[in-house]
Amino acid sequence: MTHVPAERCLSIIQLLAENADELPLGEIAEKLELPKSGAHRLLATLVDLGWAKQDPQTGFYRLTMRLAVLGQRFYVATGIPDICQPLLDNLAAASREFVRMAVVDSDTLVWVAYAQGAKGGLMYQPTDTVATVPLHATASGKAWLSTLPVDDAVRIVMKNGGFGDSATFGPNVVRSVSSLMQELEVTARRGYGLAMGEAEPGVTALAAAIRSREDGPVAGTVSVAGPSVRLTEERVQELGPVVTAAASELSKLWPLRMRLDKQIRSPEVSMENISSN
Known part of the structure; x- marks a missing residue:
């Protein structure tokens, strides 16, 4: 009720x-x-x-500011800043591009952390670094959706507004269910999501899924994005293994295996402590 x-x-x-x-x-x-x-x-x-x-x-x-303070406390408690941020910084330094991490929140992906690896020249920096991810138009969205049953992936996209107004995205954005299904099949085979001029004109991004445990559900994604003139197909192929390796490392730590599985299931620990007292 x-x-x-x-x-x-x-x-x-x-x-x-x-x-x-x-x-x-x-x-x-x-x-x-x-x-x-x-x-x-x-x-x-x-x-x-x-x-x-x-x-x-x-x-x-x-x-x-009460909501902001509460949100900051929750963010710190997740372990993302101290556990995940150093890995994002390393990936940004290795790729020399903009790196972002998103987490699964019910039927959405939400950007939660980022690191800038470009040191000068043409630099990509999105205006919204903490926002809901447009699933059909982004490498992160495709990386997550490709791990789900096709029917679930399509349902989630449609629940989140479908394909929206294509004029707000890049020229290559997916515009139909059939195209989305084909794209997710390619993504699953490739092992990482790819968006070239889709979320934004002139921007290329690639992303891999982070799992909460080995062969477990996807907890989030990590992505690298930059100007398409620099992130060519050749450069994307070079960065693909780097991004998937970073996602694998984040999966191993996520975040610190959910605080060591809540200290190996705290109720039992608490009962032992009570008994000893």
Whole structure:
């Protein structure tokens, strides 16, 4: 059973978090299709709990830093910064290109970490380094989807907006289910995802899947991206084994085998500690 007020509070938080904007009550209510009175009550609750703040001059609402602090705490607790970042830095140095890592979050991939390996000249740096990954248009998306049953891969793409507006992507982006299925078959055989002028014009990327354990489900992806004039087909073939090796190393550590499988299943450990006391 759903809890509607909780869902609507989360919708307000998500709306206010999108561009870190402050918004008037009327716009919040309109965008979320809520009555003003209901939106006002929910916002008052968020203000009381310290999640939101109302500007005394304009009456507009914005988030406090509480969500950012909580997110940072969670990010550190995952082990990604201290365990995975050094490997991303090494891959960036080896490839001399932009490296990113994404993690699987339900039926989406989300960028969570990056490293810049290019030192000068033509340099690729996306504007969104923490965002949801367009699955059909990216090497990371293909790397993950190619490990799934075809029906599941297609379902996930369609659930995430399908193929979207092709005008927002590069000229070579996949535009149909049949093309996607062919691309995923090629990706599975190759061992890594490849996108050449797909997510963005003039950008080439390759990515490999990170598994949470040997032969286990995919936990995320690691990718290398750069200008297509530099990431030629020959250069891609050189970097393919480098990227897959980095993904394999990340899989071995992911992250530190989920903190040593939660310290070998903490309930048993806790019971032993209780008994000894």
